[in-house]
Amino acid sequence: MSELLKSGATMLSKTCPECGSPLFQVGEDIICAKCNKQVVIVKATEKEDKITEEAVLSNLEQTVLSKIKEVNKAINSENDKEKLILNSQTLSIWLDILDKIRKLRRD
Ligand SMILES: [Zn+2]
Structure with a gap:
């Protein structure tokens, strides 16, 4: 053990x-x-967590994108001003969420 420390190894708080x-x-x-x-032990778990997180975020991004497409379609075919405003607010919320997801995925 002391030879390990002499060779530059560091003792961890984790045990075998x-x-x-x-x-x-x-x-x-x-x-x-x-x-x-x-x-x-440590690295494998971290990697698995990262993969799960990435899968969830990727899935969520697809959902948000399909919602944005729906709202876009609604805005396109809508002539009522009040409904247009409502749809635009919805679109703005979805775009915020999309932005947040993309920021998380970049980390
Ligand atoms: Zn051991």
Whole structure:
């Protein structure tokens, strides 16, 4: 363990799922000194979360886009001023949501 620290490894607050020993970070790798092997727990979970989030946002973006298309159609065929204003307000809300989704997806 001390040799690991001497070689520039950092001790993590997480422990090995198999033996319970503290884990060490060596560069990009997280290893257990006792089991003498690489442990991949943290990164895999983060990656999965990111994939799920991306799928939800992508789905939501499609929904919002189809709503914008519907409102656009309604505005196109509408001549009543009050209804036009109402539709424009709806459109504005959907566009705000779309903007927010796109900002989230860029992160
Ligand atoms: Zn271990």
